[in-house]
Amino acid sequence: MTDLPIVNKVNPAAVRSKYAHFLGCVMPAKMPWAESAIMKTLPGLGIDLEYLPKSGCCPRAGVWISVDRRVWLTLASYNLLQAESAGRDVLVSCNGCYVTLYEANKVLKENPEDLAMVNQYLAAAGKHYEADIRIRHLLEVLYEEVGIERIRREAKKIHIRVAIHPGCHMRIFEDGHLVRYFTELTEALVDEVVPYDCERMCCGLQCNLADREFATYDRAKRKFDSVKAQNVDALVLVCAGCYDQFERASKTLKETDGYDFDVPVIHLAELLAISYGLRPDDIGMRYMRTAPVDTLIEKLETSVQ
Amino acid sequence: MKELYPWRRPVKIPLPSSVKPQLIRHFSIGLLYPVTDELMEVRKKAGLDPIPPTAHRYHEAVEDIQKIVKAMEIDKNMGLDLEKMEYRFND
Structure with missing residues (x-):
């Protein structure tokens, strides 16, 4: 110490x-x-x-x-x-x-x-x-300590288009630096970060405590609809709380309404790992997913060959 | 305030039913989600130890959490019996 x-x-x-x-x-x-x-x-x-x-x-x-x-x-x-x-x-x-x-x-x-x-x-x-x-x-450790310039220089570009979900708590600081770091890091790793209508919208996690239906339909599903409309390869996040909500909501929507949110929800670190030479199977990328990732994995493997 | 609002006094709000099972998991395993057989298999495939190095693996951490909760008397305030992991008042 x-x-x-x-x-x-x-x-x-x-x-x-x-x-x-x-x-x-x-x-x-x-x-x-x-x-x-x-x-x-x-x-x-x-x-x-x-x-x-x-x-x-x-x-x-x-x-x-x-x-x-x-x-x-x-x-x-x-x-x-x-x-x-x-x-x-x-x-x-x-x-x-x-x-x-x-x-x-x-x-x-x-x-x-x-x-x-x-x-x-x-x-x-x-x-x-x-x-x-x-x-x-x-995000601070990656952007400031590893260095965004180093990542831009070294990381092998992955040829996919993604949407990002920053999440509410990423806006904790007035200067918004975490959201900027997240956006720039993702941009450094993939071909394109595609904007969508509900990018700033809350995932709905906390709403579950009061009204699960609202959390599922008026938050997660609205976001899912907006992401699906962009025809992206993945939805990228870093927040495990938001992932928890998306996983729960996509399961509920599939079981209740037959609604299929077929865009894989992935973590920024997965892109970083693949970009720096790990294979999807090195990190168990195929298992416990909200949506099938086979097509995405094919694209990831082709990108870094 | 009492003079202005003579009927205003603290009230006990029932614990939301959605929170109750979460708190039982938090205070009995230290975290909100358990380690299942399926999870252990998937963690192995991800190159990780089957049981994460969290309170899941270290039961003394759960005992510590319970000692702290008792010291704060949160269990009494919530009507939660930490020995039986049951609420005294059900909805």
Whole structure:
């Protein structure tokens, strides 16, 4: 931990840090291809990356801040202290988990009384958190630390057209840098990023808690319709929360209405992995998908031959 | 405020039914989704360990979460029996 205060003071763009990868609930259970792509690709790009062990649910800030903020701050700290004790910053891919952990860490860094309160509860499990680490989004690590110019220069272009789904929580910062990073990184990897009507629309995940029908039909399906109209090869995202919603909604729509959202929903890291030389089967890309990926995989393999 | 709104007082809002099973999973396995046989197979095909290195693999993390939840008395507030993983009040 001795080098972390120095790391925190310098320009993040110039830092090469050690990271612990926070998986969250959805990625290890529903997106193993994304987890595999991240864990196999980033070390080759010079990122010192290990798993964040013993992690639980982030927990969902959207729920717990409204119900009891002690739970949000304390259970987030329980996850973060595992990285802190290993002398690592935290890398997060899911926008929802990122907001939960980033905001909790910020509150605890800026408010000693909140940190003291959290440590009082963590003591029940014999744990302690100093809030002395950074929480970084996968997009920040790729764009700033690996470097967008390097990726543009090195990455083999994949000859597909895609739509992107940034997701609400990617807009956490006023300057919008995460959305810009996501767009530019995707553009660096594929032939074309195709805009569509509902690109900014919420996936509908949080609406499920109040009205599942609204979440499915007035959010996910409207988005699906808009993406399908563009005839793209894939819908690209990084947020596991949004993926969870798209997976659930596409299944429901197929079972209830025979509606087929046949555009594969993929993770940016899969494109990065393929572009840097991994084969689709190296990351288990064929399994647990919302839509068949055979045609997409053919195009990916042809692109990088 | 009391003078202006004499009838206004805190009320207990029922826990939404959509949240209840999620909280039971969170507090009993540490995360919202379990590891199934199908998932273990797919994780192997992705070149990953069948059981992720999350609370799924480390049961002590689940025990820690339960100790923290009890210390905050969230379980009491929600009417959740952490031993039986049952709610005292059903819809």
